[in-house]
Amino acid sequence: MKHIVALHDAVTPWSAGLEPSDAELDAIEAEMPVICAEVELLDVRIALMDRAPNELDERRFRRAVHRLLDARRTVAAASTHAVMPGSAS
DSSP, X not given: OOOOOOSSOOSSOOOGGGSOOHHHHHHHHHHHHHHHHHHHHHHHHHHTTTSOOXXXXXXXXXXXXXXXXXXXXXXHXXXXXXXXXXXXX
C-alpha cells in the first residue's frame, strides 16, 4: 500500500502564537451584540426561504433588522466614546 503525503510545508505552520491576544478577544466581546443580532436575522431569512411570509413573519423580520441596527449603533457609539480624546473611560 502506498501512502500519500504532502510534499510541501503547511501554508500556516502551527505555532504557540496562534492563540488570539487579549485585545482580539476584547474586540470580539465588544462585537458580540452585533454578531448575535446578525445570527438572529440570518435565522429569520433562512426560515423564510421556503415559504411566502405572512404578517407575523414580516414582523419578525423587521424586529430582527431593528435589533441589528440597534446593536450596530450601540457598538459604534461605545467605540467612538472610547476613542474620543478627553473622554472619561
